Amino acid sequence: MASSATSPSVSTRGGNLPAELTRFIGRRRELAEVRQELERARLVTLCGAGGVGKTRLAVKVAEEIRRHFADGCWLVELSSETGVQAIPRAVVAALEIPDRSGADPVDLLAAYLSGKRVLLVLDTCEHVADACAMLVEVLLRAAPGLQIIATSRRPLTILGEHTYQVHPFPVGENEADSGEAVELFVERVRAVLPDFEVSGANLPEVIELCRRLDGIPLALELAAMRLRVMALSQLVERLDDRFRVLGGVRIGGGRQQTLLTTVRWSYELCEEAERLLWARLAVFPGSFDLAAAESVCGAKEPDDEILDTLAGLVEKSIVTYDPHTGRYRMLDSIREYAGDLLDGLGERQELRRRHRDSYRAFVERAVERWCGGGQVGLFDAIRQAMPNLRAAFDYCLSTAGEERTGLEMISALSFFWFEGLELGTGGEWLEQALDLVPEACLERGWGLRALANVEMLRGDFERSQASLAEAMLIAETEPGSTLLGHVLHTRGTALVLSGKVADGLDSFKKAMSVFEERGFDDPHALCTMVVQAGAHTLRGETGEALALLTRCLPLCAEREDLWSEGFARWMRALTRWRAGEPAAAVSDLRRSMEMKESVGDIYQVALAFDLYAFCLTDLGEVGTAALLLGAGDALWIRMKGEAGPAWDALRQRCVDKLTAKMGEARLADDRARGTALSAADALLVMKGKRALPEAPAGPGPLTGPSPLTRRETQVAKLVAEGLSNRQIAERLVISKRTADSHLEHILTKLGFISRAQIAAWVATTEQRQTETQGPRDSPSAG
Structure with a gap:
């Protein structure tokens, strides 16, 4: 390609x-x-x-x-x-x-x-x-x-x-019918030599070159780039030499032979240092930057020599460079050939170790950025590095003695698995690594704490607490580590989300004691202050909550921790709303959203939509409140996550208030409008920079038999009653994951994206059925 x-x-x-x-x-x-x-x-x-x-x-x-x-x-x-x-x-x-x-x-x-x-x-x-x-x-x-x-x-x-x-391009015999191969070759040559023209003098050489390369686009494009450094006649002459040397080589067929010939010929054009670097770059399964190339492939050469050599490979089109991202990559076929070269060098295992070391350092830098000063764009950088991170994880988990390092790296990215909407991927890596590190050790403790975070956001509080219990045993044997504080924090969060606010508050206080004993320099202490304030808020202890947040916010600004500051402002908004000050809460919410949007925290955006809806409901702006509640509906479904029973209760209270103020039908319509908005548009509405969208046609009942199964119909009716997935699971005596699955199937079958649309569909369908069936005949009717 x-x-x-x-x-x-x-x-x-x-x-x-x-x-x-x-x-x-x-x-x-x-x-x-x-x-x-x-x-x-x-x-x-x-x-x-x-x-x-x-x-x-x-x-x-x-x-x-x-x-x-x-x-x-x-x-x-x-x-x-x-x-x-x-x-x-x-x-x-x-x-x-x-x-x-x-x-x-x-x-x-x-x-x-x-x-x-x-x-x-x-x-x-x-x-x-x-x-x-x-x-x-x-x-x-x-x-x-x-x-x-x-x-x-x-x-x-x-x-x-x-x-x-898909066949190679045809090659013609003359200028009138030179074929698409020649057309492609000439087009690409003009990209590097704008004045290049095909004439009667050079046409035979052009046609010969295209034919010798079998009209394969990749080979033609590589050849075109060579005209930057040699004449066409020299290029054709070198092709003659290469074909004679490689004429007997076959790997799977003639066309692959031609591609292999092209790649080997490119290899022969390289200086010895370029050939060596080309082989070593095979260790990168994805794109890479200059620093990674220097740290992994530099061996004994100074960094400036790696830069010069890499520039030579870019010049020869072996490596491509994207000036917008500052990243390099090799074409797949060229990387495959480089892999064969690397095997010949006997350096693969050593380079895999160095590659792991480079991306271990990347993870360490990512953690530093997350803890303050570099959060904007961090998630994108991690996703861009993910092919190389996976290779580093694979090396650790498949190499004896490296398993703990792998677990350490995977656990360190806990914030990404949690906030970056990567729960499934993170959970799989954590479980695989934990299976390979069964012994009680600090790395296992951090891994269990990270897995507990993932399980908690999946709504599996029982498994989360089991992971935390084991992590706690390890943490208590590591007095010099802040692991105990992190475990207590996560345990408290899980308890609060599951409705056990008093127990959660006690756990947060213990976590704060751990952080304060160690000088309060662990960045996670700020988050613990915020969630502790949240527990006070849920207990109606407004003064205690505001005192914690007043202490926390300057520390967030001092450490340039946008995520924690945005979280703290959101929590202060929640506290002010609970204290009966919805207008004051709105100001904090808007500032919080600016921070969360810049970091890319979708989970907190969903919480902000909900809280904004709560505030506007109390301020009497019911239309916008219903719309933002619908926007929150869409995000919760998109994330397939939940904030727990305590938050579900607050959402239901908001729904009840809106129903009383505007009626079920209008509420369903306005929520449906919110679900139809993108998150970006909903944010503009929230900031007052976008008008409310026109009301769409409401979801009508489907004609013909219902596409839902009997169980799905039961779930849909419970959704219409306002029950959360967890409440539905309890009502039907099924697991929450089964309830999640039923909801996903309902949305897919009906073509909806929100619970509000399901509720409206149930209402209109039941009404239509009543109108169609009319009053039932009495048993005695003749």
Whole structure:
């Protein structure tokens, strides 16, 4: 595939197809034929050699037909993914489905895509073909409106698959019919040599070059770049030498031989230092920055030599550089060849260790940024580094003696798994690492505390408390660590969220004692102050809460801890609202939202929407209150998380007040308007910078039989009564996860995104049924 052709796009709910960086050449017949295949099949796999242009063709087809897919066309890049579970998680990430519930990613995708009209482009499937085949088969059965274009060097081999062979560009014989290969080559040469022209004198050499490279786009683009440093005649002459040397090499077929020839030829163009660095860069499964390249690949060379050598690889198009991000990457085929070179050097294990060390340092820097002064943009940086972080985790968990280090790294990112909507991913890594470190040690203690956080946000308070109990035993044997304070903090949070406020407050006070004994320099102490204030607030102890927050806020500003300051301001807003001062609370809320928005904390944004709705309800602005409550509905469902019974009770009290003031029908309509807003638009409404949207048509009852099962109908009616998922689970004697699953299925089947829409649908459906059935005949009627 020619990765230089496209660049990442700004993701939208209409898809994430990348913008073109270079003009799309030819392929008119292929475009038409692939579109015809998509009219006959829901899965079309584009097969062909590496570098032949499968990805570019797939994206172009998707771009041309995107208007037919109401829910978007989405590119899922699989080149850095390995393992059965990695593939569905990559699709979840590409579709921007938040992962807070820890649900099986395949089930999550099946539920999400059911009822949607979506085109997926699964790119580079050959190394995970079996895993892709299993996932594709499940998704196609679950989602009738789903179509898939896959690119792979071999078919996925499942029922219903149509394969389409992507061939190299044809090469003509003369200027009148030179073929698309020549057109592509000349276009790319002019990007580096704007004055380049094809003439009668050089046309034979151009045609010969294109033919020798078999018309493969990647090879042609690499060759075009070489004209920056040598004449066309020299280039053709070197090709002659390379083909004679490599003419007998075959790996899987002629086209792969041609690509291998191209890559090996590029290798021969490199200086010895460039060849060595090229091989060592194979240890990076994703993009990397200069500092990482220097720390991992530098060996005995000084840093400036690594920079010069890397610049040489960029000049020779072995490595690509993105000036917008400051990151480097290698094309997949070039990285694969580099892997073979690295195996020949015998340095792979040592470089994997150094790679781990580099990303261990990355994690340490991320923690420092999170603790203050660098939170803005941090989550994006971690996601960008995730392929390399996964490789570092894998090294630790597969290498004897390194398991504790792996657990330490994974646990240190607890804030990301929690606040960055990555509960499922974080939980899996933590559980895997904890299984490999069964002995009581400080690393296990931190891991258990991190896992307890994940379990708590999943709503599994029983498992969370079990993890915390074991972590507590370890913490009590480590008097020099602040682990005990962190465990007490998490235990207190879980207790408060589960409704045991007095017990939670006691745990927070003990945590504060631990932090104060150690000089109060642990950044987590600020968060503990905030949640302790929250417990006082829930107990009606306003003075104690405000005193803690008054002490906390200057410390947050001093440490440049935006997250904690935003949390503290939100908590002060909650306290003022509970004290009967909703107008004062609104001021704190707006400032809190600015901070939380900049950090990217969706969980706190959802809490802010709710609290703002509470305040506006008391101020009499019921329309905006209902709309923001609906915006909160949408976020809670999107996150698949919950704030616990205590918060559910406050939300229900708000719903009851709004119902009394505006009636059920209007409340349902206004909440539905809120759920239809994006989080960004809802924030603008909250800030008074966007007018309230017009009321949409209310959700009418579906014609024909209900799409819901009997159990789903029961759940829908309980949702309409205002019950939370946990309350529904208790009423029906099922697990909360089962209730979560039922709600997801209901939303998918009805095409809704909020509980308010479900409630309105239940009401209108029941009314329609009553009108249709009329009064029942008496048993004695004849």
